[in-house]
Amino acid sequence: MSDILLQAENVGIRFGGLQALEALNLTVRDKELCCIIGPNGAGKSTFLNVLTGTLRPTSGSVRFLGHDIAGLPLHRIARLGIARKFQIPSVFPSLSVEDNVKVARWGAPSPVRPVGELLELVALSNRAATPAGELAHGQKQWLEIGMALAIEPRLLLLDEPTAGMTPQETLTTADMLLRLKGEFSIVAVEHDIRFVRALNCETLVLHQGRRLRSGPFHDVETDEMVRDVYLGRR
Ligand SMILES: Nc1ncnc2c1ncn2[C@@H]1O[C@H](COP(=O)(O)OP(=O)(O)OP(=O)(O)O)[C@@H](O)[C@H]1O
Ligand SMILES: [Mg+2]
Structure with a gap:
């Protein structure tokens, strides 16, 4: 049996003239922890809104345990086993x-x-x-x-769980998620690279609504293009 919990395929969303997300894919397996990172305005919260069904994508699909969840009301989403922490x-x-x-x-x-x-x-x-x-x-x-x-929940989605935290609180939060990993799946959107480093998990880097890079955190962190985006050179 497949252990895929959430599958987003070719997700795109347009707000008027702005293509906020384009051709995004994400697969979350049972009890997997993964992170989505990217600079301000990259589309992280928007993607999370699509993954929780809150926003209906203009193109592509989001399936949770085989159900198409695009645009489902929050209580239905919760009943399916998806929990979300807002920014x-x-x-x-x-x-x-x-x-x-x-x-x-x-x-x-x-x-x-x-x-x-x-x-x-x-x-x-x-x-x-x-x-x-x-x-x-x-x-x-x-x-x-x-x-x-x-x-x-079967799947917990967190939007910038460490926003405004002290460095110590940030590490405590990382420990918390590492302890919870293995009980259910977690997708964390984050800005704080130290936090993602502590989690050391599969990471998707967004930039201007597109996938810039994805893979194990170490590969992502050492990627030249990712460094440029984080240092503001692109
Ligand atoms: N409802 C909306 N209508 C129009 N534009 C939107 C809407 N929601 C988001 N946007 C735009 O989409 C882009 C992505 O925004 P989003 O909030 O997803 O970024 P983010 O990566 O979460 O940024 P941050 O790190 O600041 O939280 C931005 O340019 C934003 O202005
Ligand atoms: Mg955001």
Whole structure:
């Protein structure tokens, strides 16, 4: 049996006169961790929106476990087992950390792991009773990851999970994902090259909506063209 979970083929999307994505392919296997990187405006969030069905591509297809998911409403996507963390954290500030996770998993299929275990996975065990609005920025990002995990996803998609984090928090987040790898599949969109280096996984580099390079992180990192794009020479 194939272990392919998500398959995007020849995905393109046009916003008016802007070809924001063109001819993108991505295959995510069961329990695989992979990263999508690229400079600002490369199309990372747009591609993630297509992968979660939120945006319907102008061309190409996205299949999850064989289902065409283009344009499906979020609750259907969640029920299929896809969870997503957005670029800007959106937690319920007046609810406790624990209650945020409980709300997030409303309607999740059983069996579900205990909330305490989820909080432990995202380094928030000692903040369970704290109102989410009082968390430090990095902890809010972790809470959002915990909320995404609450639905027991098969696939977790993260948009810049380390945005605004300190270098130490960034490495803690990488450790977190490395621990979760092997339980389900993860696609992380990132800007921070140190984070992706720590994950050391299959990496797709986007530039101006197109695939610039893809492969194991080491090959990507040492690629001359990728270096040029990151150093702003192209
Ligand atoms: N709904 C939209 N309508 C029109 N243009 C859009 C829309 N969404 C994104 N774009 C454009 O598509 C391009 C890719 O944007 P996107 O947000 O996907 O980039 P990104 O790689 O996530 O950037 P960042 O690193 O800043 O988050 C940009 O030029 C952006 O202005
Ligand atoms: Mg983005």
